[in-house]
Amino acid sequence: MMLSGTVEKSEIVPIANSSDVVIVRQRVRALATELKFSLVDQTKIVTAASELGRNTLEHGGGGSLELALVVNGVRRGIRLRFSDQGPGIPDIAQALKDGFTTGSGMGLGLGGSKRLVNEFEINTRPGDGTVVIAIRWK
Amino acid sequence: MERIPILRMGNYLLVTIQVDMHDKLALTLQDDLTNRISEVNAKGVLIDISSLEIVDSFIGRTLANIASMARVLDAETVVVGMQPAVAITLVELGMSLPGIRTALNVESGMEYLRETVAAHEGSDDAIGDSREV
Amino acid sequence: MSKLLGEIQKNHDSLLQDWLKRLKSTVQRHDLITDQELEAQASEIVALIADVPGGTTLDDFTGEGWQPLKAMLANISVSRATAGFTPSETAIFILSLKPSLFAIARQQRSNNADELFSEVLAINEFVDKLALHTTDSYIHGRDQIIRRQQEEMLELSTPVVTLWDGIVALPLIGTLDSARTQVVMESLLQAIVQTNSRFAIIDITGVSTVDTLVAQHLLKTITAARLMGAECIISGIRPQIAQTIVHLGINLQDVITKSRLADAFRLALERSGRKVVRIDKPNDGNAANSRGV
Numbered sequence: 280m281m282l283s284g285t286v287e288k289s290e291i292v293p294i295a296n297s298s299d300v301v302i303v304r305q306r307v308r309a310l311a312t313e314l315k316f317s318l319v320d321q322t323k324i325v326t327a328a329s330e331l332g333r334n335t336l337e338h339g340g341g342g343s344l345e346l347a348l349v350v351n352g353v354r355r356g357i358r359l360r361f362s363d364q365g366p367g368i369p370d371i372a373q374a375l376k377d378g379f380t381t382g383s384g385m386g387l388g389l390g391g392s393k394r395l396v397n398e399f400e401i402n403t404r405p406g407d408g409t410v411v412i413a414i415r416w417k
Numbered sequence: 418m419e420r421i422p423i424l425r426m427g428n429y430l431l432v433t434i435q436v437d438m439h440d441k442l443a444l445t446l447q448d449d450l451t452n453r454i455s456e457v458n459a460k461g462v463l464i465d466i467s468s469l470e471i472v473d474s475f476i477g478r479t480l481a482n483i484a485s486m487a488r489v490l491d492a493e494t495v496v497v498g499m500q501p502a503v504a505i506t507l508v509e510l511g512m513s514l515p516g517i518r519t520a521l522n523v524e525s526g527m528e529y530l531r532e533t534v535a536a537h538e539g540s541d542d543a544i545g546d547s548r549e550v
Numbered sequence: 551m552s553k554l555l556g557e558i559q560k561n562h563d564s565l566l567q568d569w570l571k572r573l574k575s576t577v578q579r580h581d582l583i584t585d586q587e588l589e590a591q592a593s594e595i596v597a598l599i600a601d602v603p604g605g606t607t608l609d610d611f612t613g614e615g616w617q618p619l620k621a622m623l624a625n626i627s628v629s630r631a632t633a634g635f636t637p638s639e640t641a642i643f644i645l646s647l648k649p650s651l652f653a654i655a656r657q658q659r660s661n662n663a664d665e666l667f668s669e670v671l672a673i674n675e676f677v678d679k680l681a682l683h684t685t686d687s688y689i690h691g692r693d694q695i696i697r698r699q700q701e702e703m704l705e706l707s708t709p710v711v712t713l714w715d716g717i718v719a720l721p722l723i724g725t726l727d728s729a730r731t732q733v734v735m736e737s738l739l740q741a742i743v744q745t746n747s748r749f750a751i752i753d754i755t756g757v758s759t760v761d762t763l764v765a766q767h768l769l770k771t772i773t774a775a776r777l778m779g780a781e782c783i784i785s786g787i788r789p790q791i792a793q794t795i796v797h798l799g800i801n802l803q804d805v806i807t808k809s810r811l812a813d814a815f816r817l818a819l820e821r822s823g824r825k826v827v828r829i830d831k832p833n834d835g836n837a838a839n840s841r842g843v
Contacts, residue, residue, distance in 0.1 A: 326506050501736065
């Protein structure tokens, strides 16, 4: 299932350590500012990127983000595509249900990130890595 | 290594988080704070996050951890100055941080700490009294 | 098809003149646009078609080379809409480019009916796409206006009132859907920061229905305010709403609720260390005065 939109421009951000997650936040914020997202929408997409970026690092053992400006007709949006070669997610339905508990939350926070964006897709297979795509439209 | 400075005001510790923290920095802050609370026998910790434009689940859990650890060390924690956009996003993420006291700004945060610490001292004295029979 | 583009580039002046001539013979809106403006628009369109970078083809409208033309068409669409043109009128303006382009194709291919046919088809599709793009832009422009007006209406209909130092009230009226809640949440939280208020009273007397979704929205607002350090009190709960809340099993455990705004206000005052006292007037012996209020 392809997510809608043609790519107008994109960049790759490698995710190999925790400082890279900071760079992910900065790059996403830069693009959101360029597209003149509202402050709340900016915060949402940057936070989602931070969550998903951290997952890629911690759960996936490192990977990368393809950050793209997508266009669908006259709508413009930000597309995040996180990929890693890690162990994959065995039960997506469960992972999406995982909420956070303060203190000892073990959830991957996928359900939360999903709520912060408009379109969300996970492609994963145990042992075969994970690709998470999220789009926030303006 | 970069660290977030911790200021001391009498019985209280003040931390202002102004940088976009990476995970290691957050964990270092957690360590530094718990050590410092213990060192100076602090009664209250005020964490000012009014400059933080992003609070994700990791930072949220870190704040919750700090509050829990401080409590075990007999210190109250208050987090002040959360920005509206951050609050809205945290709620959408599903984090409500129930164990953490919050206040609008440093002033009200300090007011809360003083009141709470005074109340504790009052009850501590009472326990002391009843033992002196 | 690159042959056709090349021919357009070579004949760009005569193409423009031909188009302008045809335009003059159609219905013109002299009341909405001057001849010079019309010429300028047509001229720019032809220029942008003729100036596309090499490698751009007529059949791939999503290519980068067509971006400037698309941007220009979007602009024209919006400016014409503002001037009062209907989207059809703007589309017809663009579509009227077809005969002029067909003429060029026929000029070059008069010997080969098959080639001529495929070129005419390509031109037809291409110009259709241009016209549709102007229509899409028109709709998008309209949507943005509607959205902005909705936001303004929402802001106007959700004024945050300062009841006292550190106490704000938000009287909600009407329905609370997802979009509205966003705006409401944002304006309330902004007001809390700006007025430094520890207490926010959300009065729902005017809210027509409270279902699980509305309750969820209210709870989100309350949680967000709490994260910032402010306490919310819900007031104006009508008996029917109270029943609905219980029937739906909505959990309002951690939320303070009052049936009247006045009670909520009194509570907020108390919590912030204040109370309202009646000041007795000095007794000058007049019976009327001692009646009290």
